[in-house]
Amino acid sequence: MANIEKRGNSYKIVVSGGYDVTGKKIRHSKTYKPPEGLNQNQIDKELNKIAVEFEEKCSLGYVMDSNIKLIDFIEIWFRDYVGNQNLSPVTIKGYQDNSLKIAEELGHIKIGKITAKQVQDFYAKIKCSTGVRGGEKFMVTAEYLEIVSKLKQKDISSKANINDDTLRRLKKGGHTTLEVAQKIAEAIETDFDILFTSTNEKKPVSNNTVLHYHKLLNNIMNTAVRWGVIPFNIIEKRVELPKLEKKEASFLDDKEALEFLKLLDKEPIKYKTALYLLIFSGLRRGEVCGLKWSDIDFDSNVLSIKRALKYVPGEKAFEGNTKTYKSMRSIKLPSFIFDMLKTYQLWQLEQKIKVGDQWKNKDYVFTGWNGEALNLDTIGNYLRRFIAKHNLKNIHLHSLRHTNASILIASGVDLKTVSTRLGHSNVSTTGNIYAHAINTADAKASDALENILINPDNKAL
Numbered sequence: 001m002a003n004i005e006k007r008g009n010s011y012k013i014v015v016s017g018g019y020d021v022t023g024k025k026i027r028h029s030k031t032y033k034p035p036e037g038l039n040q041n042q043i044d045k046e047l048n049k050i051a052v053e054f055e056e057k058c059s060l061g062y063v064m065d066s067n068i069k070l071i072d073f074i075e076i077w078f079r080d081y082v083g084n085q086n087l088s089p090v091t092i093k094g095y096q097d098n099s100l101k102i103a104e105e106l107g108h109i110k111i112g113k114i115t116a117k118q119v120q121d122f123y124a125k126i127k128c129s130t131g132v133r134g135g136e137k138f139m140v141t142a143e144y145l146e147i148v149s150k151l152k153q154k155d156i157s158s159k160a161n162i163n164d165d166t167l168r169r170l171k172k173g174g175h176t177t178l179e180v181a182q183k184i185a186e187a188i189e190t191d192f193d194i195l196f197t198s199t200n201e202k203k204p205v206s207n208n209t210v211l212h213y214h215k216l217l218n219n220i221m222n223t224a225v226r227w228g229v230i231p232f233n234i235i236e237k238r239v240e241l242p243k244l245e246k247k248e249a250s251f252l253d254d255k256e257a258l259e260f261l262k263l264l265d266k267e268p269i270k271y272k273t274a275l276y277l278l279i280f281s282g283l284r285r286g287e288v289c290g291l292k293w294s295d296i297d298f299d300s301n302v303l304s305i306k307r308a309l310k311y312v313p314g315e316k317a318f319e320g321n322t323k324t325y326k327s328m329r330s331i332k333l334p335s336f337i338f339d340m341l342k343t344y345q346l347w348q349l350e351q352k353i354k355v356g357d358q359w360k361n362k363d364y365v366f367t368g369w370n371g372e373a374l375n376l377d378t379i380g381n382y383l384r385r386f387i388a389k390h391n392l393k394n395i396h397l398h399s400l401r402h403t404n405a406s407i408l409i410a411s412g413v414d415l416k417t418v419s420t421r422l423g424h425s426n427v428s429t430t431g432n433i434y435a436h437a438i439n440t441a442d443a444k445a446s447d448a449l450e451n452i453l454i455n456p457d458n459k460a461l
Contacts, residue, residue: 002051009033013051015058028058028065066112066230071103073111073229074220081223088320093312098216101126111221112230116238119217123210127242137175138196145173148195151188160187163316165368165375174381175199207242214241249433250395251402254410263390271382273344274366275400278379280337282404282422285397286310289374290319292363293345301338304330305423311376319373331421341365405434 003014010033016025032050034043078099082092105122106114140148149171157164160183166176167184176184185192214235221233252260257279264272278288286308295304306328310320321328344365352359352371360371367374380397387394395403401422408418419430 002055004047004051007031011047013047013054015055026067028054030054067110068229069107070109070111070114070220071107073224074099074103074107077220077223088310089312089318090310090320094212095216098213099220102213102217102220106217111224114221114234116234119235119239123214123239123241126205126210126213127207129205137199138178138181139173139175139199140170140195141197144190144195145171148188156184156187160184165316169375169377174377207245210242211244214239246432249402249406250399251406252393252395252399254407256393257403257407260392263392264386267386269344269347270366271379271386273340274379275383275386276340277337278397278400279404280333281331282401282408284308284401284423285376285380286320287423288379289317289364289366289376291365293365294363296338296341296365298338298342300332301335302330302332309373309376317373317376329420329423402433405430409434 005012005014010031013030013032015028030050032047034046038046078095082095087095102122105125106118109118151167153164153167157167160167160180162180162183166180170176170184181196182192185195188195218233218235221230221235224230225233261276261279264275267275274288277283278285281288281303283291283305287305289309290307291303291305295306296302297304307319308321309317311317348367351369355370358370362371362373364371364373366379368378383395383397386392405418405422408421409415415427415430418434419427422430424430
């Protein structure tokens with residue numbers, strides 16, 4: 001029960017919060033100063049009401065002070081802040097993964113006692129490491145691959161709480177995340193380090209990774225300020241951050257793209273259509289996988305991008321919003337793309353007939369064998385095999401989006417149009433990413449002026 005002490009013209013309400021790990025008693029306090037004009041009975045009534053509400057908030061964990069440990073505050077932050085933000089499951093998973101490292105290194109410190117030096121040392125430790133293990137991918141070791149391939153799919157998927165596609169992919173030599181790999185190792189009662197091997201080459205952590213941790217920790221500390229837990233955010237202006245590393249966008253130039261498309265003509269219709277669509281539309285991977293037949297206007301040759309397929313490791317893919325509000329858009333494409341889509345649609349109908357009542361009528365353009373949404377990695381994995389087979393320039397799936405934008409800009413299409421087609425929230429975003437293409441377009445413009453305004457005798461007209 002709350003203890004109430006009179007102190008001059010005000011009252012101090014004290015609630016016990018148990019004991020900390022050192023055995024010291026935790027106390028929460030609140031001061032109440034009655035407004036003028038109230039008699040003692042009215043004061044007592046209001047005071048008791050405030051004391052009961054304060055005690056209830058303390059018991060539920062809503063009352064905190066600077067003595068709360070960071071690890072405990074992070075737990076409350078997830079419950080009361082993240083839980084009320086309507087965030088994407090992918091975003092929440094990212095917060096959860098990064099918060100584990102923050103809690104591991106700084107969680108034992110009281111939030112009001114965290115210093116800029118401690119945070120600076122934490123960032124330096126991340127930077128000097130050779131990769132955070134949570135970002136690795138894992139595959140079944142060669143000696144255990146045959147054993148795993150013979151395991152009953154549904155039994156293991158159910159016991160490990162993962163989807164069937166994940167295990168099916170691993171049986172074929174595919175890879176998965178650390179979290180999923182640990183679930184499988186536990187489910188089949190096999191030592192993790194014997195069952196799985198990392199597919200990632202160990203390399204230094206980038207500055208951008210450090211900035212991801214800073215962004216999350218800074219968000220947590222700013223929330224603590226807003227909630228009155230700490231007076232100010234110690235790390236906001238006192239921690240030196242590494243510079244953002246700008247990576248050059250990987251793309252195909254026009255000659256490389258022509259060769260790519262020529263070779264693609266001999267590939268299976270499903271992957272040929274998907275990769276052609278990626279180059280000519282500039283869609284993101286999730287937007288292509290989330291495309292439905294109802295989004296295609298064959299009469300007008302227009303695609304409507306209304307959703308993106310998203311994925312949390314170990315769980316089924318789900319439909320989500322496109323990356324930004326402006327990403328919901330309609331774009332016109334060449335007529336031959338729609339002819340290709342019609343051909344592919346007939347092929348898909350044949351597959352649907354073969355599968356029979358196992359087919360899931362979900363209207364997706366690109367699907368798995370049973371009509372379910374296509375796994376987001378499927379097209380990317382095919383692209384890697386295609387590149388290796390033909391010894392092409394080493395690109396990834398997003399490079400096809402960069403190829404689309406780079407060729408459009410270099411050909412003289414204005415930046416606003418390209419930005420709208422890509423679904424960028426700002427034209428400046430497009431300009432920053434495709435500076436190389438803008439420089440090419442600028443050089444062409446200079447040459448055009450010279451050809452138009454200078455006569456054959458090299459004299460101005």
